[in-house]
Amino acid sequence: MKIGILTGGGDCPGLNPVIRGVVRKSLLFGHEMVGIKFGWKGIVENIFEPLSEQSVSGILHRGGTILKSSRTNVFKIPNGVQIVQENMKKAGLDALVAIGGEDTLGVAAKLYQEGVNVVGVPKTIDNDLSATDYTFGFDTSVNIVMEAIDRLHTTAESHNRVIVVEVMGRHAGWIAVHGGIAGGADYILIPERTFTYEEIAESIKKRHAKGKDFSIVVVAEGAKIVAAEGKEEEFLKDQELDSFGHVKLGGIGARLAKEIEKRTGFETRDVVLGHLQRGGSPTAFDRVLGTRLGVFAAELVNSGNYGKMAALQGTKIVAADLQEAVGTLKTVDMDLYQVSTTFFG
8 A cells, every 4th residue: 555644734843753653654564655745735736755764764853844834725726636636546645644733634534525545643732623632742832831931930030020921822722721830820811711901900910919029921822802892802913814714813912911011010021932832842742642643543544444533532542533623623621721710810
């Protein structure tokens, strides 16, 4: 069997361990492996390269993806499905392993419905895919956020400042909650609920009234704040949409810092962690999880169990329906968020 493998969407730590797991296990089964460069763009434009044991040697610790990535949407390309099917046939590909988040796996699920033999591996630092308890890359991202907050504590305390830390999280606040709890944040804002500037300011003033003269506020980029007139504010970098219809979020940290300083009188600064959260080497947890998912995906292909995704449920790696994974967004457990509120104010 000849198997193609691709990585789509934003890069994240753990992609290379997955690629390594898929390739090494598939080679043991006697299959031929082909790397598809730049995600779905690569299969549309025939950007292929053979993968061998040597190709994946020494990549376990490396961040990013040796196969490169893009946010190409096959279903936004005229005759996209037909092009994929024809190019797979020309290249002799019998099956695909797609590694990606909601968008990449959403394309994979639709292609499966069109008759393409495809298996998925869940990837997103946002940890917002259903049918799996954790996605690889999330643990690394949370550790990066935690370390950043640890460093920001020292400068906040030295200057009696409030520091607002903007982290990733378009629709789900998993990074904000986990990173905020681990870093000892004094207030955390997530997309799952709305906030007002006044409640945030009052919490910070309450904290300072106890003798604490600095605060750390963690805010997910997709959090929404209700202004005085009752309108929800969403913070955008610009109005452009990507091929999956997503806007580019950003700016809530700067606005929040300004409003906190205005309402409390406390000197406030903002820090945007941005792409630092998805860069660098994966943690041990993500290396192991990525490896396990990759090996299991290879087993799914070998057994012809298509239309499935390798998923972590409890401590086991299991097969979950691709459609189930992308059908519903996995949002923050509000019981977990309530734990974080213990330390507000």
